[in-house]
Amino acid sequence: MLNCNVQTKTNITYIMDTYLYDLIPKEEFDQLPYIPTVPEFMEWIGTKYADLPALSENGNAISYKELAERVARRRAFINGLGLKKGAKIAIFDRNSQNALELFLAATSAGYVGILLPSALPAPAVAGSCMKFDVEALFVRDEFKPLTEGLKIPVYPAGSIADAADPVAKVDKDEPAAIFFTGGTTGTPKGVVLPHRALMRGNYNALFAPGPQMGIHRMIAILPFSHVFGLIAGAMGVLYKGGELFTCEDMKATIGKIPMIKPTYLVLVPGLCEILIGLSKMYGPQFLGGSLKMIISGAANVPPRLQVEFEKLGINLCAGYGMTETANLTTANANVKERPTSIGKLYPGQEAKIVDGELWVKGDNLFLGYYKDEANTKATLTEDGWIKTGDLARVDEDGFYYIVGRIKNLILLPNGENVSPESIEELFYQNPLVRDCLVSEGDNNGTPCIAIDILPQMAAFDGKAWEEVVATMEKIVSEINAKLPSYEKVVKVSVRKEDFKRTGSMKVARNQN
Numbered sequence: 001m002l003n004c005n006v007q008t009k010t011n012i013t014y015i016m017d018t019y020l021y022d023l024i025p026k027e028e029f030d031q032l033p034y035i036p037t038v039p040e041f042m043e044w045i046g047t048k049y050a051d052l053p054a055l056s057e058n059g060n061a062i063s064y065k066e067l068a069e070r071v072a073r074r075r076a077f078i079n080g081l082g083l084k085k086g087a088k089i090a091i092f093d094r095n096s097q098n099a100l101e102l103f104l105a106a107t108s109a110g111y112v113g114i115l116l117p118s119a120l121p122a123p124a125v126a127g128s129c130m131k132f133d134v135e136a137l138f139v140r141d142e143f144k145p146l147t148e149g150l151k152i153p154v155y156p157a158g159s160i161a162d163a164a165d166p167v168a169k170v171d172k173d174e175p176a177a178i179f180f181t182g183g184t185t186g187t188p189k190g191v192v193l194p195h196r197a198l199m200r201g202n203y204n205a206l207f208a209p210g211p212q213m214g215i216h217r218m219i220a221i222l223p224f225s226h227v228f229g230l231i232a233g234a235m236g237v238l239y240k241g242g243e244l245f246t247c248e249d250m251k252a253t254i255g256k257i258p259m260i261k262p263t264y265l266v267l268v269p270g271l272c273e274i275l276i277g278l279s280k281m282y283g284p285q286f287l288g289g290s291l292k293m294i295i296s297g298a299a300n301v302p303p304r305l306q307v308e309f310e311k312l313g314i315n316l317c318a319g320y321g322m323t324e325t326a327n328l329t330t331a332n333a334n335v336k337e338r339p340t341s342i343g344k345l346y347p348g349q350e351a352k353i354v355d356g357e358l359w360v361k362g363d364n365l366f367l368g369y370y371k372d373e374a375n376t377k378a379t380l381t382e383d384g385w386i387k388t389g390d391l392a393r394v395d396e397d398g399f400y401y402i403v404g405r406i407k408n409l410i411l412l413p414n415g416e417n418v419s420p421e422s423i424e425e426l427f428y429q430n431p432l433v434r435d436c437l438v439s440e441g442d443n444n445g446t447p448c449i450a451i452d453i454l455p456q457m458a459a460f461d462g463k464a465w466e467e468v469v470a471t472m473e474k475i476v477s478e479i480n481a482k483l484p485s486y487e488k489v490v491k492v493s494v495r496k497e498d499f500k501r502t503g504s505m506k507v508a509r510n511q512n
Contacts (some may be wrong), residue, residue, distance in 0.1 A: 006128030019344045019398070020207040023333055028213050032136065032240070034203045034348070037105040037168030037195040037361075038176055041202070041239075042068055049241040052214050057097045057246040064241070067101070072164035073274055081136055081153070086175065087109040088133050090126065092116040092147065093140040094248040095220045098157040100234055102138050103177075103224065107198075110168035112303040113177045114190075115225040122146040124317060132178055132190050132370055136379050172196040172363075178370055179227045179323050190370035191227075191323045200233070200364040201326030205236025207314060208264070208293060209333050216242030216263045217290070219253055221271065227327040232295055233266040254278070261288035266295045269305060270505025272316070273434070276308045280458070284312050295331075298425070300506075303339035304431040304456075310336065319343055321400060324379065324386055326364040330400050340425060341399040352385070355466065357406060358392035359385045408509060410440045412447055416486040423487060426479050432456050432471060435499055437507050441491040450491035451476065452511070454499060469494045 021029065035041045045054075046068025054064040061069070078089065089106040091113065093099035099115065106113040114132055116125065118140075125146050129137060136156045139147050147154050170176075176198045178190040193201075206212055218237045222229030237244045245260055247253040254274070267275070272294065279286050291317045296305075301318040309316040318335055320342035321327040329351075332343030345351055349362025361384050368376035380386055391404040404419025411417055420438035427436045434456040441450025453472050460468045472494045480488045499507040 005165060008161045009376055016144075020204075020236045020331060020333075020346060023207050023209050024212050025210075028211060030207055031213065032203075034200065036159060036172035036199050037170050038104065038199065039110075039170055039273060041235075042071055042104060042108045042167055042200060045238055045241070049214060052241050053243040053371050054238065055097055055100070055244050055246070061243070064238075069164060070160065071101050071108065072166070073161045074101050074159070075109040075167070076161035076163050076165035077159050078105055078109055078111065078136070080161065081110065085168065086112060087135045088112045088114055090114040090129060090132070090134045090137045092118070092120070092137060092143050093157045094118050095224055095229075095246050096140070096157070096248050097246055098138075098140070099224055100220075100244075100246070102157065102159075103230075107176045107195075108167045109165065110170050110174075112175045112192075115177075115179075115223075115227040115230065117180060117223060118143070118333065120146070122148075128180075130476065163293075170195060171320070172199075173367075175367060179223065181323055181369075187213075189372055192367040192370050193227075193326055194367055196363045197326040197365060197367075198235075200348050201227070201321075201328050201363070202229040202235040204241050204328040204331075204364070204416050205232045205295075205328075206240055207331060207346065208295065208317065210292075212240040212242075214241040216240060217245065217261065218242055218259060218264055218266070219257070219262050220247045221250060222266060222377055224288070227265065227323045228297060228321070229397070230266070231327045232297070232321075234473065236266070240417075258286055259288075261290040263290050264293040265291065268505045269296055269301050270298055270501065272301075272305050272309070276305065277458075279312060287312065287314070289338055293317060295319065297327075300421075301335075302428040302433075303335075305430075306335045307431070317343075320390075320400070322386075322388060323367045325349075325362075326358055326366070328364070329360055331397070334399075338399055340429070341395075341401050343399050345400075351400070353392055353394065354387075356391050358388045358390045358400070358402070360388060361385045391421075410447075410449065412486055414486060418449060423451070423483070423489070426482070427451070427453065427475070430475055432475065435501060435507050437511065438489070439509075443490050443491055448490035449487060450493070451489045452493045452495055452499075454495050465496075 049064040053061045054067040055062050089111045091099050091102045103113045138157045140157045172195045175192050176195040177193050181189040220234050222233050224230045295317050297319045306316045317333050319331040322328040328346050330343040332341050351360045389406050390402050392402050394400050404421035409417045423438045424436050425434045435454040437452045441448045455468050476489050476492050500511050502508050
């Protein structure tokens with residue numbers, strides 16, 4: 001039964017029920033405690049799953065015991081640098097064994113780990129190191145030229161000592177990592193996650209349908225520098241005793257899926273699109289034959305993708321989260337019944353809707369933006385709630401729905417506020433629409449609702465472009481018939497080329 005404390009008509013607090021707890025067998029649930037710090041986590045997995053394969057790179061696998069030993073030797077190397085506990089240590093690498101071991105070593109030794117995006121150019125590397133007060137940088141050999149001139153020590157990503165050091169004793173509220181909020185140039189904001197939040201996010205990644213412990217094989221396709229890739233992906237699979245395959249080259253690794261035979265993947269919708277396309281091109285066997293579940297988030301998950309994966313016997317689970325909430329806030333394991341819902345709350349948190357905006361509270365929250373008091377105060381309330389900036393609603397069963405972003409609202413001359421995402425959602429329900437973007441347009445000098453549509457071209461094979469356009473315009477007319485007058489789409493553009501996209505493959509709001 002959902003716990004619900006009604007405060008006002010626009011301010012309702014919801015606390016998690018047992019929905020997600022009930023997804024995995026009780027005998028496994030009882031063996032999977034919430035571990036609040038990375039040092040404790042490293043000791044636990046090294047013992048709990050000692051002889052199981054943990055990490056595989058280029059065909060070479062190491063066990064959990066070996067992983068724990070290698071991380072201990074990395075800790076010894078880092079401790080030998082003479083840095084104070086809490087010092088910022090950056091890692092500039094691809095999704096490699098080195099990168100993951102270094103991050104686990106730094107955070108389990110009491111330092112703050114920062115995984116720099118591999119696409120950063122030299123000026124952004126220097127700017128990030130300066131902004132986040134980095135005191136030591138570990139770099140991949142091929143990226144070494146991008147670090148020339150830095151006024152901090154730079155070490156090879158393969159650095160490891162002969163001896164081992166034990167884990168540090170840290171408090172769960174101490175900073176563990178800093179993650180980028182977005183962007184690969186300039187000086188992005190840094191989200192400071194304490195150990196409790198980082199590990200709560202990892203713990204939440206356990207909750208998926210069916211048995212979880214020691215049975216999964218997953219490819220780390222999403223970058224470790226992205227909170228979704230590290231928490232829901234890499235560290236999440238280690239928590240459940242699965243085998244993680246590194247991914248230094250996304251294109252080459254995706255081509256190895258038939259050989260690796262993953263059992264589940266963590267992907268953004270754009271990559272889900274790619275896998276569906278490849279499975280149609282090369283046949284279902286391209287996905288390896290063992291893939292049963294995909295966790296997808298970071299962008300809208302169109303219902304048609306859920307339908308396509310269901311045909312292949314793959315359960316596509318959707319969810320919602322922010323870097324500031326250690327990624328995992330809600331999950332939906334019932335996408336067939338509720339295809340547009342982001343699901344229910346994960347453990348260790350509560351949420352409320354205030355004037356239409358989703359607020360979240362719990363031990364998964366960040367400490368603030370690094371050296372950015374103004375933005376921190378604007379986002380975190382004094383009593384511990386984070387204002388997500390997302391417009392949401394919740395149904396009578398406790399399932400959440402995101403209906404838009406406050407900053408994207410379109411203000412029309414009649415005073416109406418229109419959420420572009422709520423209109424886009426209607427188009428995503430049509431399998432002939434691959435992607436779309438609703439924005440403010442101009443109709444003879446008067447602001448109006450406009451839409452840019454990218455058709456699902458595979459459905460129009462052999463058809464003339466004029467027929468494609470006519471079909472899209474018909475879809476617009478059908479949806480307009482369901483909308484109030486002020487939300488009706490007035491201007492329609494059908495595009496042949498893909499949208500400009502963000503690093504997580506979302507359609508960029510600014511297409512200029």
